[in-house]
Every structure is written in C-alpha cells, then in structure tokens.
Amino acid sequence: MAAGDSDRKPRVVILGAGFGGLTAAKALASAPVAVTMIDAQNYHLFQPLLYQVATATLSPADIATPIRSTLRDQLNTDVLLGQVVSIDRTARTVTLDDGRAVPFDYLIVATGARHAYFGHDEWETVAPGLKKIDDATEIRRRILLAFEKAETETDEKKRRALLTFVIVGGGPTGVEMAGAIIELAKKALLSDFRHIDPASARVVLIEAGPRILPAFPENLAEFAASSLTRMGVEICTGKAATDCTREGVALGADFIPARTLIWAAGVMASPAAKWLNVESDRAGRVPVDAHLNIDGDKRIFVVGDTAAARWRDTSFVPGIAPAAKQMGAYAAKTIRLMISGKETKPFDYWHQGNLATIGRKSAVIDFGRIEVKGFIAWLLWGAAHVYFLIGFRNRLMVMLHWLWAYVTFRQGVRLITGSTKLP
C-alpha cells in the first residue's frame, strides 16, 4: 500500500463469481479487507448441472443463485455487475465496460472458460456449447424444436436429420448430454407424438481421441461406453469433426446428416491473459507459478479454469469445480497471510477425483485408489451435487425435480422459449 494509506483496508478485487471467485470471497468474509466482487452476470452458476437445464430436467433458477444474495451478510464485500475490458497492473486498476476503473491492492482473476472451436468460430451458430444459462436454454430450445419439426416433416431424409443429435466431444459433458438426450427421446417424449417415434432418435457421440472420458481410468471409460451403447447412443471414437453445418457434421470423408449439433469438445480460457498482458498457453490459460501468481507479482492471483497451474510435474491442475474452489480458497488464505505479515506456502492441489453421470441411474467416479461405477456411483454423484449446491432452496428444488423425473421418467421443463424457428 502507498504511504499514508495505512488506515485504509487493503482492497481485494475478485473477477468472476464462479467456484473459484465465490470461494475466495467467502474465505475473506471476516478478513480486514474491502472485497469487490465483479461478474458479468448477477448469478453464480452451478455449472456441473447445466446439462440438466439443456435437457429439460431443471429450471435455470434451480442451479443459479444471485451473487448479491449469497454475499449479502458479508459486510466487507461489494458486488458489481460489469464486464472487464482491461487490467492495469502498474496503476493496479481494473477497467469495466462502462468506463469505471476499480482500484485494487490484491487481485484474484477467476473468470473461467468458454468453449473453443479450434479456429472454427463459425461453427458456434450451428453447434452451440454449454457454459452459460442462455446456452442451456438455447440447446433445450433446439432439441425440443427438432422433435416438433420432425413431427410435421414429410420428407423422410429431413425427418431423419431432425431426429439425429450429434454431440462433439466425449468428456464428461458430452457423455452426460448424450445420456440425457437419449433418455429424453426414449422415455419422456414417448407418447407425446403421433407421427414420429421419438425413441427412433439417433444420438451420436463423437470423440477425436481413441476413447471417451480420456481423463478417467480405462475400465471406467469402457463401462461408460458400454452403458451408453446399451442405452442406444452411437459412439464414434478416433474421428474429429472436420466441418459443422446446418445439414450435419463431417468427419473427414464421412458425413452425418443431423439438424442438432452440440459442442462439448474443448474450452478456451477467458481473455485474462490479454487483460494481464501475459503469454497464454494453447488453451488460452494464464501460466501461474506455485503461488498462483503471474511473473512473481505477489498481488495478482489467477485461479480456476483461467489458470495453467502445474500439477505432478507433467500435468496441470484440471479445470473442474473442486480445483477452482481450492485455488480460490488458497488465494484468499495467502492474501490474509500477506496482510498479517506471515509467511505464505505454495499451492498444493488435492485431487479428489473425477466423476460423470451416464443417464438417470448410473455414473462413474474415479477417486484415485477407489473406483465406483453404476447405481452406487450415481447416488454418490447426486448426493455430492446436491451438497455442493449453494442455498437450501436450490438443494430442495433440485432434489424434488430429480425425484419427479426419476419416478415419472418425465423431464418437467420441456419449454421452447424464444423463437420457434430452427437456426
């Protein structure tokens, strides 16, 4: 702090109220600092369940909580709705899109990631990804509308394309989307139509690598693949999408006619590297040192999906919610130690595991030493997700929606909002 400012509380600015940023803010609740939380949206989104909004099981409000509301009783914290446009590391200010400059003594950058199209941004309109609420309601709209249009389509080829859903990317999101769409088609929509059989829908999961769920042990990935196949999902590994159009997806010489494409193939970090004027890695992430700082600047932390933090020498801390939370908590703790003049320790990531659901009653979980699969894994997955949801209300609502969908086989949120035209 500058001389003369000694009475002023150190200002901590947090960019992004995702898992990393929100954890950091909460960890600073009783600290002698003035916290400013800045986010482009007014809500914290529980992204792991976003695919259930996209597939009509949950409403957006079930997995989103107003940031203000979560931090309302934390009187040292201010919440600002705004979009970052630049960061001045020398003057220590963050500039927002409305021109405001927000000064900081410590900065935590936790702005997450968006999906990436590897140089094919033009695919976004035909193959939307799943990161925000508006993405999820758009994908829901397209899926439900495809069935509606198929119902009245008389051309058999067009009807097949309307009833074909291609998910590009075989990670957890791709697996979860594929499982949820096939169940929507085979169960929830079963008697709703008169001219088509929704159960005849084709769901294709494409993965460029040799197998789905590359981050999981091989036997769990195999279990997931055979479960999905049994449910009716076609899995297509070792083939990358070479073109995405309104007519379908090209895989080299092959072409799959499909009216609905969903992108789950890759993520690109937020433009934080550009704001901070540092070189990013190939995924757009900001390389950080063992203290999650950049260039040894002890006052700037980068956490969560935006950071490229080394782990086990050869790898990086994965872009998952628990990792972001640990990084956010670490940044907050380190700031507290610095303020009280104590020594800080490097960040030590504790990997709790990877998990992914396969439809309505199966999942795979890799705890490292222990692997769990099937129904028990699904129960654990459900319990963990409900536990980590923020707010009693959302926990209750999500449980009720799941119970409802489980008992009735029917997803309740089958609304087409916005336009009723396909793109």
Add this chain to the structure above:
Amino acid sequence: MAAGDSDRKPRVVILGAGFGGLTAAKALASAPVAVTMIDAQNYHLFQPLLYQVATATLSPADIATPIRSTLRDQLNTDVLLGQVVSIDRTARTVTLDDGRAVPFDYLIVATGARHAYFGHDEWETVAPGLKKIDDATEIRRRILLAFEKAETETDEKKRRALLTFVIVGGGPTGVEMAGAIIELAKKALLSDFRHIDPASARVVLIEAGPRILPAFPENLAEFAASSLTRMGVEICTGKAATDCTREGVALGADFIPARTLIWAAGVMASPAAKWLNVESDRAGRVPVDAHLNIDGDKRIFVVGDTAAARWRDTSFVPGIAPAAKQMGAYAAKTIRLMISGKETKPFDYWHQGNLATIGRKSAVIDFGRIEVKGFIAWLLWGAAHVYFLIGFRNRLMVMLHWLWAYVTFRQGVRLITGSTKLP
C-alpha cells in the same frame, strides 16, 4: 361433411392452447372426432401467475406445461406447433406459416389477446406488456437490472429514475405488478446493496379512469388502493399516459422520470377477425352470436379473449380465465351435440367473480353477492390458483416457491438472463 366422407371422423381444429382451447380439447377426449390442436408455442401458460415470473418468485416452467404432455393420452388428438396465417371459411382450411393447410369440419378459435398500445406501438420497446413467458423474463430482467445500474450510478437524478418503476394500467395485472415490485424492493433486496437503499424505490401505478380495479365494486377497489398506498405504492388515477420514452412517462403536462415502465393498460385480441374476414370491435375482438358462432356459421366457434360475446345485454363476457374455460367447454359440448344430431343451446356465462392480489398476503375477491378482502381472500386466491394449475408437479412447485417466499420474504428467481444492458 361431404358425401362419401361418412366413415371419416369429423375433424375439429382448435387454434390456441390457452384456457379456452385446452378446455375444449379435453372436453373432446372421448368424442368421435379427430382433434388437431395448433399453437404457436409448445406450452400452455397459466397466465394469472405470469406476474410472479416477471417479479422473480416463480420460474417459467412452474406455470407452463407442454401441450403434448397434457394431451398425450388423448389418442384422438394431434398437437401441431405453428402460427396461423389465414383461415379459408369456404374451403374450411387453416393455413400455417410453413405453408401447411389444415382442413377442418369444425373450428374453435381461441387465440387470446396481446397487450395494446392504442395506436402507440412505438411504446412497446420502452413499456413492455405481460402476456408471454418471454415478456415476463424480459420484465424481470429490466427490474433487476435497474437496481444493479442504480447501485453504480453516481448521478442522483439518473439514480432516482433507475429506482422508479411505473406501471400503466390499474386493472388486476397492474395492481399485482405494483404490489410485487414494491415488496421485491422493500423486502427481498433489502440487504443486497451497499450504495443504494432498494426500499427507497418508487413504484407508481397509473390509471386513466377515476379508480383502480374498475371491474370491482367500489369498496374493494378502495381497500386495494389503501393497501397499496400503505405498502408504499403511489397511485395516480384520472391521468392517461400521453408519452412513454426511455426517460419516463408523460401524463399530459406532468412527467415522471422512470427507467422502467410496464404496460398493463389494455389488450387487443389476436388477429382472428382478420383471418376470419369479419369486422372486429374496438378491442380487436370477433363479435359472436349466442352460440359463439360468427355470421351464423355453426361450424366456427370463437371463444375466450378473442370473442366479443354479449352478457347481461349491456356488457360482454369478461376476458378472464374462467370465462374462456366456459366458452371452450361450451364449444366442445355443442360440437358433440351437433355430431349426434341433438339440439344445441345458447351459451350461458356464469360469472364466478373477479379477484386480484395485493402483495404477499392480501387480496380482493368479488363473488357477486359476497365480497372478501384481506388475508382470507389471499388464502382463497392462492388455493384457487394452485387448484387450477395443470399438473401435480407444477402445483407442488408453486406451493413450495410460495412457502419459501412467504417464510423468507425472498423471491428466489432473481436471475438476469439475456443481455445485461438496459434498452
């Protein structure tokens, strides 16, 4: 029916799955007819609770049910998603926006109403009305965003305008919106902000007539007005909006600076009169005879908000849900009688009453002979609305949301979706 068609079941086409259309469809469940339900959306909307979506208490899915799902077990019924562009009364076909011509033997037109700006359609962008889900999420977005913008606005005049909410129109919708917004400001948002006091928000309810709730007995309207005033709503009667802009609303020489305007002043029926090539009344409604037919054409019925049906000689059947349901049921019953060659009776409207809520625990109900007001009326209102909601799931969810909001004073669905810019 044409000769040679005697084996074919009579085709009943219903336009619109609102209260009138859906009631008619259900009443034809076991009739020897082939029903086609056509709607521009894929859901039936429980409009009486739409203001609670606009004011962040309920999620859209809580008050909307997929039409297909509601009619799935009714095997004589087909559901089509489509927008009507014209009706050929001679050829007996309905043409949809994708060019399809749907033939009918009987037609029930139940396409409802939109809000009307009395020749000032340019006001719609600054003063949206409340008829569809997308209207409600847009109004919710504007209300919540106004508080967000006020939090960072440094110009006192602009801040006041951001914290001023004007509702044009003092009917039930206007009263309900005014009560819900003032409670949102004074209760739900209370500790969420650091730089503004949400409780200082100004909510102004404008009514051109001499008093609010003109369709109610004077003492109930007075009760509602004094309740609203006590809650902090400013009521401004006898003044019509003469201009609506981004800066506020003009009432003749007066001007109220306000960044959020909501239109609840008038409705205009759907373009059914144009499709049917008949003269509409001033509110765009189709004049119908005692059998809800037009021009004595026994095969075409117009029901609900789209119809101008005489009632008690000097008046019209009101544009409320129970009236639409009665008209829909009448049309279905009359078609059944006609098919079995029995005599039909004219439509007889049974007015059950008018009701409106005033905030979180008061309402007014006019049952004709009996009038109820206050907490008891609010309980009756709540029970009636839950009872009339379609589907167990929605009933349960709405009750839980209400209980939650009632106990905590907090509306749970405070999400700003779509853009975070004010219009």
